[in-house]
Amino acid sequence: MTSFSKRRGAGLEDRCMSEEASFIQLKQVTKSFHKDSRAIEVLKDVNLEVDQGDIFGIIGYSGAGKSTLIRCINGIESLTSGEVILDKQVVSNLRGEELRRFRRQVGMIFQQFNLMPSRTVFGNIALALRKSGLSKPQKEQRIMELLKLVDIEDKRDAYPSQLSGGQKQRVAIARALANHPKVLLCDEATSALDPQTTKSILRFLKDLNQKLGITIVMITHEMGVVKEICNKVAIIDQGVILEQGDVFTVFSNPREPLTRTFLETTSNLSKVNELIRINAPLVQLNEGQIIVKLTYTKTTVSEALISEISRRFYVDVNIIASDIEIVNDMLLGGLVAILSGEPASIEQTLGYLQEKNVSAEVIKDARSSHQEISAECV
Amino acid sequence: MLDQVIKKFLPNVSKVSDVFYESILETLKMFAIAGSISFLLGLFFGIVLLVCKPGGILENKWIYNLLDKIINVLRSIPFIIMIAALIPLTRLVVGTAIGTTGAIFPLVVGITPFFSRQIESALSGVDPGLVESGKAMGMSAFGLIIHVYLKESIPAIVRATTITSVNLIGLSAIVGVVGGGGIGNFAIMYGYQRSQVDATYVSVIALLIIVSMIELLGKRVLRNTKYY
Incomplete structure (x- = not known):
């Protein structure tokens, strides 16, 4: 508990230092897809502010646009209009090698883990270090460091299919952290895991947030996940952010019916x-x-x-x-x-x-x- | 003893056994050369189709549609007609339209569209999630092709190559009809035109053995490329 309050304190300081610009900013982001010559608006005028050290949860039902939203942050999805700024870099302006170098600074983990099945645990992490500029022994050292961090050193030569869901997600986290990113994006990272494993992965993410000071943005449809580790939350529905802010403020005083609905999913009242x-x-x-x-x-x-x-x-x-x-x-x-x-x-x-x-x-x-x-x- | 058995059952082939052996070598030669060239071309066009496809990593409607149409047209022409139609072009490219040398060009043109499609579908089997995680890692399109698409679909590529090789053996026999050499040529010359039934059967058996060996080899390779 004490370390947690310390972190909150540290977060507060950061907030004061960067008062004029948040660490991650989404400004009037819209995104539409074209399907059969009809434009479908997936994100409508989305504004978000994430501070350094936050664990920011974006909660919404499937189809609410949250997957698209999180992919705008590392530029996998291009914007129709608006701006995404991460650590003073305007993501939407980056192209080619610049964009790829930027993406190496942002880790991402997925619901289905997305580990390369033909590569071992070691090989999977090595793949993320391909353009890191490290020498071979340095890479090996870094990989062993990461495996130790996620606590699966003994699985170094195993193939993904030989691992359990929780172990796979740990490998995916190790891979995402390979290049010392400042941000970790989690796309429904625990939705394919059983409750117990979910808990251990969430606890682990929280630990990372405290130990490495890494900013985490996670999308989920599970209220429990947000309550468990997030300090800020945004509720998204049909491409619109309904409300956002401090988890406690939003949940203790829900303004939107959807927020209440989400609250009720985990409440027995x-x-x-x-x-x-x-x-x-x-x-x-x-x-x-x-x-x-x-x-x-x-x-x-x-x-x-x-x-x-x-x-x-x-x-x-x-x-x-x-x-x-x-x-x-x-x-x-x-x-x-x-x-x-x-x-x-x-x-x-x-x-x-x-x-x-x-x-x-x-x-x-x-x-x-x-x-x-x-x-x-x- | 063996000589007598051969003479009894293969009265005609036994007289021209060296021609028969020669024809097997010719078939293998056509297969090896045309196969290698089409393997490289097919891999290239298959990758181009994959990446240019709508939703692909280098989406390009024009290139995709053009290539897609060309492949469809080429695949819809019966091979035997294609060989005849290609004769002037074959002469232009390799200098002759007959013999094994003249056969290689139409074989390449005949099998590459098929192989390109096979490669495209093999690569399409790669989980889009893997491609996405590759993108998130900051991989370039080239990196994605090499380290994700090709690497993750090696077993599927081996399977596609086996099927295509068997097809190529079939095509190499058809080339024999128009003087292309090889086992097909032997079967036509002796078995069909001179009605020497044993020559036809021997040709069939030889082709059967080659095809079985290709499939056996394919299975072997597949077993070695499979991971857990």
Whole structure:
């Protein structure tokens, strides 16, 4: 944890130093493909800013344009209009050998790993070092260094088909890092891996980010990935960036419905809605009780909120679901609870919660003065 | 003893056995020379087709369409007619239109379009993801061709070469019809024109053996180029 906060501190300094220009900038990027004489706009006026040391997640459904977006950063996709600037180099202006030299400065890993099947692990990494200008022994030394870094030294002479998915991705990472890149692009890098391997690869990427200070831009459709390691996020849908910013800010205060939808994919709070819909025993209320969904928007959880409510307002709090995660050292999420007590105390409680920056949404109400609103849904 | 068996079963061929051996050598010579030339040309045109194709790494509609059409036209002409049609050109290029020397040029023209297509399809089998990762590594088009396309499709190229070689043996026998020399020529001269059935059968067996050897060799090479 401490090293992580240190890194965040370092990131902050970098941000101050390069206040006028971010490390990676996408300015009004548009991209359209022509198909049967019709132009299809894949990216529409995309603006992104990634700072040095960020782990920047771009999340969206398949077909949202995120693959195209990440390929604009290393110039594999050309732009229809707009500008991509990486470390003061205007990528969209680079041509020929300049562009190829630039690409060696940007590592990329893929969902399907894309290792050359006819080459050994060693050969695959050596391929990335072909134009590095290193001598043969230097190359060999560098490859052994990389294999050690990704912790698969013993697989040096194995062919990709003899490796597991996680090992393949580690080789791919080693290959991507061969030329000491400042940026690592991850194209759904963990989508083909099982949950456990996903976790270890993500942890490894985070380690790299801290140890080497490498900036990581990753696209994914999995909310879990973003929550696990990213410090910034952008939500993309149909070629448009809906919102972007600090992971905690975006997720604690989602402005767009799609952001909320993504949040719900990893949250079990939404399950309560389903329970209410089928009127499950767990959510059946007695007279005077309500079900509230509490969502933390600021880091107030440490304030022993629940006990406070019980003591102050004589309200019983029965927590039926909770989903609180640590994102960027801050608590994110909320819980669903049944509150029972005097109608006046419940009113007071809700007011108090608002004061404490906890959003409280009444999702089922059995107070006598109110209709049971959710009953209509049944 | 063996001599007598040969004389009994091959009454005609046994009298001209040296002509027969000579014809085998001629076939092998045509195969080797025409094969090597078409291998290089086919590889070249196959690569050109691949990279110029729509969506290829050096997309070029004009070159692709032109080459594509030429190959289609050449492939649709029956080989025996092509040989006749090529005679003036053959004379111009190699000086003669008959014998093994005269046969090599039409063989090259006949087999190269087929081989080019085979190479194109072999190279097309390379996973586009590999090409993309090559691009991301900063490879040039030339680098991609050598280190990704060719390197990753060696087994497919070996297979294509085997199929093409067998086809080439077939074509080299057809060349015999128009005085091209080789086993085909022997079969026509003795087996067909003089109705010496044993000459025809011996020719068939000789061709069969050559084809089997090519396939065996192809399999051997394939086994050695396969990785795990």
